Amino acid sequence: MISKEDSPTTTRAPEGGARVPKGKRRAGDVIFAGGAQGSGILILAILAGVAAFLVIQSFDSLMANTANFFTTSEWDPNVREEPAFGVAALAFGTVLAAAIALLIATPVAIGIALFIVYYAPRRVAAVLGYVVDLLAAIPSVVYGLWGIGWLVVELGPFYQILEEYLGFIPLFAGPISTTGRTMLSAGIVLAVMILPIITAMSRDVFQQVPQAHREAALALGATRWEMIRMAVIPFGRPGIIGGAMLGLGRALGETMAVAMILSPSLVISWFLLQSGNQTIAAHIALQYPEATGYGVSALIAAGLVLFAITLVVNMAARFVVSRRKEFS
Amino acid sequence: MTTPTRQTSAGAPGGGATPSPTGGLLLSRSLPRFFEPALLLVLAAVVGGALFLTGLFNVPLLAVVTLLAYMVTITIASAVVENGRKAKDRLVTAVVYACFALAMVPLVSLLWTVIVNGLQRLDGYFLTVSMNGVTPSMDAGGVYHAIIGTLMITGLAAVISIPIGLMTAIYLVEYGRGRLKQAITFFVDVMTGIPSIVAGLFVVALWMMVFGPGKTNGAAGAIALSVLMIPVVVRSCEEMLRLVPNELREASYALGVPKWLTILKVVLPTAIAGITTGIMLALARVIGETAPLILTAGSSAVAINWNLFNGQMMSLPVFIYSQVRMGNAINYERAWAAALTLIVIVMLLFFVARLVSRFFAPKLGR
Numbered sequence: 001m002i003s004k005e006d007s008p009t010t011t012r013a014p015e016g017g018a019r020v021p022k023g024k025r026r027a028g029d030v031i032f033a034g035g036a037q038g039s040g041i042l043i044l045a046i047l048a049g050v051a052a053f054l055v056i057q058s059f060d061s062l063m064a065n066t067a068n069f070f071t072t073s074e075w076d077p078n079v080r081e082e083p084a085f086g087v088a089a090l091a092f093g094t095v096l097a098a099a100i101a102l103l104i105a106t107p108v109a110i111g112i113a114l115f116i117v118y119y120a121p122r123r124v125a126a127v128l129g130y131v132v133d134l135l136a137a138i139p140s141v142v143y144g145l146w147g148i149g150w151l152v153v154e155l156g157p158f159y160q161i162l163e164e165y166l167g168f169i170p171l172f173a174g175p176i177s178t179t180g181r182t183m184l185s186a187g188i189v190l191a192v193m194i195l196p197i198i199t200a201m202s203r204d205v206f207q208q209v210p211q212a213h214r215e216a217a218l219a220l221g222a223t224r225w226e227m228i229r230m231a232v233i234p235f236g237r238p239g240i241i242g243g244a245m246l247g248l249g250r251a252l253g254e255t256m257a258v259a260m261i262l263s264p265s266l267v268i269s270w271f272l273l274q275s276g277n278q279t280i281a282a283h284i285a286l287q288y289p290e291a292t293g294y295g296v297s298a299l300i301a302a303g304l305v306l307f308a309i310t311l312v313v314n315m316a317a318r319f320v321v322s323r324r325k326e327f328s
Numbered sequence: 329m330t331t332p333t334r335q336t337s338a339g340a341p342g343g344g345a346t347p348s349p350t351g352g353l354l355l356s357r358s359l360p361r362f363f364e365p366a367l368l369l370v371l372a373a374v375v376g377g378a379l380f381l382t383g384l385f386n387v388p389l390l391a392v393v394t395l396l397a398y399m400v401t402i403t404i405a406s407a408v409v410e411n412g413r414k415a416k417d418r419l420v421t422a423v424v425y426a427c428f429a430l431a432m433v434p435l436v437s438l439l440w441t442v443i444v445n446g447l448q449r450l451d452g453y454f455l456t457v458s459m460n461g462v463t464p465s466m467d468a469g470g471v472y473h474a475i476i477g478t479l480m481i482t483g484l485a486a487v488i489s490i491p492i493g494l495m496t497a498i499y500l501v502e503y504g505r506g507r508l509k510q511a512i513t514f515f516v517d518v519m520t521g522i523p524s525i526v527a528g529l530f531v532v533a534l535w536m537m538v539f540g541p542g543k544t545n546g547a548a549g550a551i552a553l554s555v556l557m558i559p560v561v562v563r564s565c566e567e568m569l570r571l572v573p574n575e576l577r578e579a580s581y582a583l584g585v586p587k588w589l590t591i592l593k594v595v596l597p598t599a600i601a602g603i604t605t606g607i608m609l610a611l612a613r614v615i616g617e618t619a620p621l622i623l624t625a626g627s628s629a630v631a632i633n634w635n636l637f638n639g640q641m642m643s644l645p646v647f648i649y650s651q652v653r654m655g656n657a658i659n660y661e662r663a664w665a666a667a668l669t670l671i672v673i674v675m676l677l678f679f680v681a682r683l684v685s686r687f688f689a690p691k692l693g694r
Contacts, residue, residue, distance in 0.1 A: 026588070028586060028589065029587050031588075032587075033503050033588070036495045036498045036499035037503060038495075039491070039492045039495035039499060040495075040500065040504065040508065040509075040512045041508075041512075042496075043492070043496055043512060043558060043559075044511065046555060047515050050526065050530040050555070053530055053533035053537070054526070054529060056537070057536055057537070108430055110427075111424045111427025114427075115424045115425065115428040119421065119424055120428075130682070131435065132431075134675075137613070137674055137678050138438065138616070138671065138674070139615070139617070139618070139670055139671075140617075140618065141648045141667070141670075142616070142648070142670065142671060144649070145663055145667050146434075146441055146442065149660065149664070150437060151434075195431060199431075223416070225420040226417070253521075253522070253524065253526065255523070255525045255618070256618045256619055256649060259619075260649065260652055281523055284525050284529065284619075285622055288532075288622065289622070296536070296541065299529070300532065303525065303526050307522070307523070310521055310522065310523055311518065311521075313521070314517070314518050314521035315518055317521075318514065
């Protein structure tokens with residue numbers, strides 16, 4: 001933190017006839033400070049505006065909706081006289097895809113962060129930091145293209161093995177989709193996409209583990225893994241959780257990869273290897289170009305639900321991360 | 329730090345040698361240093377041979393089976409020769425290395441597939457013609473209109489976001505205090521998590537109120553991108569401004585320079601390299617955004633459009649998406665080539681940003 005200079009324009013020695021009168025406000029200062037503060041307030045206004053406009057524009061369709069918005073799976077906003085639509089299946093798909101992504105990405109991300117901070121040689125570690133950042137810089141639409149053009153094909157045999165040996169678990173029950181455009185594929189691509197953010201957060205917090213803690217563990221004869229388990233993980237847990245929740249927020253809102261990979265249907269299905277399910281974000285992207293009448297307003301209502309979910313997740317994540325700052 | 333009394337065979341790297349009370353040696357037995365790589369090579373050869381004989385040979389299977397076999401054997405070997413704790417340590421080391429290798433798979437395969445597939449179609453012709461008058465299955469057309477759209481929309485987004493973001497960062501570092509500062513800091517963080525499609529919907533809702541329904545143009549896309557870009561700019565600029573040492577500000581105040589001029593002439597020039605880097609990374613992030621542009625700038629433009637305020641505007645990410653939606657072989661070829669173009673642009677921004685921060689870093693020391 002930088003200590004604030006309260007009134008730099010005041011002169012320190014008033015006696016002896018100060019040339020600059022005490023406490024004079026220069027026009028430049030007033031304008032500049034006002035502009036800076038105004039920008040800050042504008043950001044708050046934009047965020048409030050996002051919420052406000054979504055609420056206002058979704059109002060029409062929600063009023064006209066004849067079905068329960070939260071428990072219905074169908075999406076028929078343009079049936080004359082009685083539009084019926086709901087986000088039940090969409091919300092389920094959104095959470096399911098994000099959960100798959102989180103389950104895959106978190107352990108791997110922790111492993112990478114540990115590798116970068118404690119296992120890799122220092123020179124290599126610096127380069128690896130860039131490489132992980134690079135993974136974050138690749139546009140989501142390219143991930144989608146890669147997912148549908150390469151990953152889905154490569155995963156085919158793997159899915160067959162999964163169905164053959166784990167098919168008794170309902171999650172992996174067949175018949176498997178021949179195209180591979182399934183929930184599991186979408187979840188895997190999402191996992192790759194949120195890997196960098198979880199890795200970055202975990203890496204930051206691992207680097208902040210006090211050296212005294214680590215050396216104390218090693219001095220007591222701990223192996224490297226015991227040192228990590230006893231000194232690093234307890235210290236880093238809030239950072240890992242915060243990072244995972246930020247990743248979750250991103251996975252919930254990710255649009256293109258899901259829209260391009262998943263072959264959608266508006267059902268609530270637990271079968272990860274069959275086509276089906278859909279997420280809110282992908283549904284909006286796919287439906288919007290053809291939406292008319294109440295359609296647009298209904299999609300905005302779905303967007304409002306997504307906004308609310310991600311807002312809660314992100315605020316919780318920030319809360320967890322900022323609490324760590326207070327204690328360390 | 330312990331000082332080993334006797335240097336025998338090398339212990340596990342970094343693990344530290346554990347003195348054992350039993351046995352004649354002060355250092356416990358440990359596997360030789362070359363054991364791990366040697367074991368890995370031997371196992372790879374054995375597994376490779378076995379797979380080859382059974383006719384199941386392929387590279388991913390070889391890697392997975394070898395890795396699993398390695399984890400099992402190293403744990404057993406270490407448990408027999410060393411002790412249970414070291415065995416666990418070696419197992420975790422293997423797992424951590426495996427995690428890292430696993431993460432390299434998508435990156436390498438993604439870059440590889442994009443480059444290989446993209447180069448088939450990426451040439452001067454592809455970059456300099458639009459899709460105007462090209463029927464979907466024609467072996468022609470390019471991304472000129474999309475490149476122009478991307479540059480113009482992102483440019484306008486930058487023009488909107490940079491002043492707001494930078495001024496907010498200045499407020500947070502130089503002026504802000506109390507509740508307002510806390511609120512802005514918190515909500516900027518929250519804003520970085522807004523899904524891009526929601527930013528698009530926000531502009532759709534706004535445009536519907538102001539201009540009526542169904543109006544799409546480049547400016548709408550730029551505003552949606554600004555919503556995503558502003559928080560990133562604020563965060564990176566804020567970090568950079570905080571790095572400027574307070575002594576510089578105080579020296580300036582001591583010379584009677586007003587605060588706003590101090591910020592303008594002392595603080596900003598000191599931090600300019602970092603700020604530039606942050607802004608370029610923010611640009612690299614939003615230049616690949618697709619979802620908000622589908623909603624706001626349209627997804628069916630085929631002609632060159634230089635006007636941000638009138639008519640649909642194509643952009644590279646949306647071009648990729650809409651080509652994939654059409655689904656023919658020719659469309660995929662165009663999509664891959666456009667993806668390569670987009671990645672090259674993003675990587676350029678990324679590396680130039682890194683170079684700027686490396687070579688023009690603020691000279692904090694003397």
